[in-house]
Amino acid sequence: MKLSGHYIRLRRQYPHITEHQEFFVTLDELAVQLDCTHRNVQLLLRKMQDEGWLTWTAERGRGRRSRLLFIQNADDMILSAAKELVERKDLRGALAQINVSTLPDTFKDSFHHWLNSYFGHRSEVKGSRRLDTLRFPLAQPLQSLDPATIHYTAEAHLVHQLFDPLVRYNRLTGAIEAHLAHAWEADESRTVWTFHLRKGVQFHHGRELTAEDVRYTFERLKRLAAGSLYSWIQQQIDGAEVLDPVTVSIRLTEPNELFLQFAGTNRASILPAEICEERQADFALAPVGTGPFKLTHYDGSVCVLDAFHNYFQGRAHLDRVELWHIPDMEKQDRDRTLESFQIIHNYRLADEAEHRWEQVQQQGTTCRFLTFNLLKQGPMNDPELRGLVCSALHRGRLLERLGGDAIFAGDSFIRHRNGLPHDAEPVPYSPEKLRMLVKRSGYAGQPLTLCTITNYERDALHVQALLREAGFAVEINLLTAQEFKSEQRLHADLLLFSIMLDNDAELRIIDLYKSMQRHLEPSVKAHVAKLTDKILREPSAWRRAEWLQAIESHLTARQMLCFLYFKRLKTLYHSSVRGIALDSLDWVQFKNIWFKP
Missing domain, CATH: 3.40.190.10 (Periplasmic binding protein-like II)
Known part of the structure; x- marks a missing residue:
């Protein structure tokens, strides 16, 4: 253990003693506190005194009480030690230092504020070379x-x-x-x-x-x-x-x-x-x-x-x-951390900060949607009941709960990919009328399981709330991304998916339909399989788009695919950044970035 670690450990043993307050202690007590021999205690105390962290006046004779006075604030030392660990790229060690329960919140806030300022662009000249580093969280x-x-x-x-x-x-x-x-x-x-x-x-x-x-x-x-x-x-x-x-x-x-x-x-x-x-x-x-x-x-x-x-x-x-x-x-103070970064993805700026930042509107979006597991026998085998689930998940109501200017309603992968307008959403049911229709449908409150991955828990909770308001009994099952790819998801009634519509949108949509075939009813599964086989043999991009639209229409007409929302991707960048270009996932290409001194 470094000398500073021994001092911090010793200082924590006497929280009631303030700096510059002299008190008496025996060498035996200190040996216990530092878990070492009398000889090593004396050596450590002398070194700490040489550093100016404390004063120690020994009294001769075993059992005699010596005078000890702390000078250095241990919290300041912890903060300095954590910063030193960050500089050595030992982030885990730094956070372990800071996250001790005895450290005041003000010191923890001070460290995180410093850590945030550590991110962004840094430039240093070494000899005839300028070295540029960019740090991202x-x-x-x-x-x-x-x-x-x-x-x-x-x-x-x-x-x-x-x-x-x-x-x-x-x-x-x-x-x-x-x-x-x-x-x-x-x-x-x-x-x-x-x-x-x-x-x-x-x-x-x-x-x-x-x-x-x-x-x-x-x-x-x-x-x-x-x-x-x-x-x-x-x-x-x-x-x-x-x-x-x-x-x-x-x-x-x-x-x-x-x-x-x-x-x-x-x-x-x-x-x-x-x-x-x-x-x-x-x-x-x-x-x-x-x-x-x-x-x-x-x-x-x-x-x-x-x-x-x-x-x-x-x-x-x-x-x-x-x-x-x-x-x-993500739990940290967003306003406090904003100035730490030169490049930010999917971040909503405060009005007063907008003039300091440029914005790139990206082509890519993500889409959240719901499908139904028709392999499982239960209420969702009824297309009328599936239609009521989709009505309960009216996109306007969902968007009100989600908030955010980058989120918008949509009802088609293909129309969105091709830049075409989405259909207007029908007038929503009132909650009272919807609950009445659910009761008339014959649904008797059977429990429904909504399955998704852990990253989409927030979306799942909003879907669960809207469905419960309509009278459906819904429980959530969260899986890891790897588990969701397995057969585990096929025990659920409702499946919450997401798709990235980027450079690879055509491949991703086909991949989705291939995956959905695992839980579609046989006739629909056969129809989707037939069209996807035609798509893969078709050299014409516009003909492939037509058939992809045909699959989408077939699924939505039978209430097997329910769109929730689209999320537009944006990149904000500080005026000091040059060379901004976006790759296929709409992230900045590091290769092309440079900074104007």
């Missing part, structure tokens, strides 16, 4: 940075910084563009796709990318397909063949016109075969890619990305990006 800890196993948006964004796929989809032009592959073609059967790789692309550990890495990546995706996003495409991978060091062919079991789009997602990011095999499960938090940044530190609290000097599309302007997981970050 994270509300949740990272679970995985393996492209094949990521769950959350923040993880997907970091994968975008660490890895590269073969191609990229340009949302503005609707075209697939070259990336790790500079050219590609498909055979006449549309089941064999051949990619020609750029030469000289390096992984972070220094080895050059080869066709073998592409083969390994896609065959690994097939092995890990079960339960993953886009598993239906991964399961179609029949194999891959290395034709030469920079040419690889990927075989599919059947034609799929969306395979090239999939090859441009972060899920299909290319991995170094030998590193991934060597690290196995550890690769998830010790990844190696070809991206503009490489991971140099991660301890569960702090994630450090350093610019990759040999990136094939040019070095990033920033030297380092640090992401810090701050527990209970």
Whole structure:
């Protein structure tokens, strides 16, 4: 233990004694308090006195009481020690220091205010170089940075910084563009796709990318397909063949016109075969890619990305990006923390702060919606009762409860994706009339289970409240993201989903319909399966959109799909930030950011 730790421990043993108040104590007592020998106590006290933290006047003779006077405030010392730990990137240790119950709230507030100021852009000159660091806070800890196993948006964004796929989809032009592959073609059967790789692309550990890495990546995706996003495409991978060091062919079991789009997602990011095999499960938090940044530190609290000097599309302007997981970050005072950040996502500004910030209106949105598990026998097998559930979840009433200027009503994935207006919502039932209709329907108060993931608990509570007001008995079952992908959700009556409508919207909507087929009634399941098969064989984007709209209309007409709300994504950035550009998940691309001195 450091000397300051011994002082803090000793000081806490005498909370009733104030600084500069002399009192008497025996050496035996101090030995017990510090859990050490008499000799070590004397040594520690002398060192503390040399530091000016206390004065100690010893009295000779065993059992004699000596005079002790504390000078240094222990809370100030704790605060300083916590700041020192933060500077050493030991966030866990710093928070452990601060979160002791005896520390006054004013000191805890002081530390968090300092910690918030620690975020944002920092620039320092070392010799002939200027080093630029950008620090971001994270509300949740990272679970995985393996492209094949990521769950959350923040993880997907970091994968975008660490890895590269073969191609990229340009949302503005609707075209697939070259990336790790500079050219590609498909055979006449549309089941064999051949990619020609750029030469000289390096992984972070220094080895050059080869066709073998592409083969390994896609065959690994097939092995890990079960339960993953886009598993239906991964399961179609029949194999891959290395034709030469920079040419690889990927075989599919059947034609799929969306395979090239999939090859441009972060899920299909290319991995170094030998590193991934060597690290196995550890690769998830010790990844190696070809991206503009490489991971140099991660301890569960702090994630450090350093610019990759040999990136094939040019070095990033920033030297380092640090992401810090701050527990209970969302509970902190939003007004107090605002000035700490140069870039903020989905944040509602106070009116007086708007003039200091620029805003990017993003194309992507998320949509929350409800579906019904028709495999389970119960009240929800009645389409009339499902219609009353949807009426109880009138979007206008839900939006009033949720609040926020980025949330809006909507009734279609496809119309929203194509920029078309949504249909006007019908006049809502009054609560009294709705309760009467529920009683007349024959519903006898059978308990209904609403299942979703833990992240959507707030939405689930609002849905539960509205349904209970209408006379439905609803209980909530929260699962982890991984559990929700399993059969566990099929024990529930109602399922609360979310979908991100971004660059990959077409793939995501099809993925949703593939997932929904697990709990649709047989006739509807067959109809949805038939149309999705047609979509995957259709080269025309507008024809695919028509059939996707047909599936959506089929489900909504039969009260199997109930839209709740859409959430528009926004990015705010301070006037000092330059190079703002948004990637496929509508996060800022770290590679392009720079700061005007």
